[in-house]
Amino acid sequence: MFKRAALLLTLMMAPLLACAQENWEEGKHYTLIEPAIRTATPGKIEVAEFFWYGCGHCYTFEPMIGQWKKTMADDVGFRGIPAQWGGSMELHAKAYYTAEALGVGETMHPMIFQAMNVDRKRLASEAEIADLFVANGVSADDFNKAFSSFGINSQVRQAASTARGAKVSGTPSMMVAGKYLISARTAGSNANMLKVVDYLVEKERAVSGS
Incomplete structure (x- = not known):
């Protein structure tokens, strides 16, 4: 009888514990960006991920992001923002935007992650990055034209400016609207980071009345 009562109490408490766990707080689980940053997806609630291809935590987070993106509502937009703190990170940011510009982001995004985290390639030069693109079906001419273009360089500078404005100090981090x-440190884990994102998306919906 005691065991049955204990089980019933546990089942009754589970929803309450879940609600308590979902009580995300500003200043604890996420921070307010002041001033707010202009988003790049007008008319939608933008969710952005700050990442670096050489970041092992970003690599393991990538499948989770992929699954989460499949659940996005029509009023939510997503964009990746490559972080840059010196060294070859600017080259990696250029690789990201080059892949996007050439329409091969879905192919190259995971391949660059794999090259740096599994194959242990540093991708510390334009030549190394070019070889990776060519090995995955991109012509050298198309790569060279895009990689050094004014448009790509502008996007790289804008990404760096956005990260500074958001005061990003580590990857992966996420930004809503x-x-x-939100960082994994403040949220408690990568999985919780996505839960906080969902919470903040709902918060923005409530504000806009949509």
Whole structure:
């Protein structure tokens, strides 16, 4: 009888514990970005991920992001923002935007992650990055034209400016609506980071009345 009562109490408490766990707080689980940053997806609640291809945590987070993106509502937009703190990170940011510009992001995004985290390639030069693109079906001419173009360089500079404005200090980090910054450290885990994102998306919906 005691065991049955204990089980019943546990089942009754589970929803309450779940609600308590979902009580995400500003200043604890996420921070407010002041001033807010202009988003790049007008008319939608933008969710952005700050990442670096050489970051092992970003590599393991990537499949989770992929699954989460499949559940995005129509009023939510997503964009990746490559972080840059010197060294070859600017080259990696250029690789990201080059892949996007050439329409091969879905192919090259995971391949660059794999090259740096599994194959242990540093990709510390334009030549190394070019070889990876060519090995995955991109012509050397198309790569060279895009990689050094004014448009790609502008996007790289804008990404660096956005990260500074959001005060990003590590990867992966996420930003919602240009107003809120979430990290795995503040949220408690990568999985929780996505839960906080969902919470903040709902918060933005409530504000806009949509």
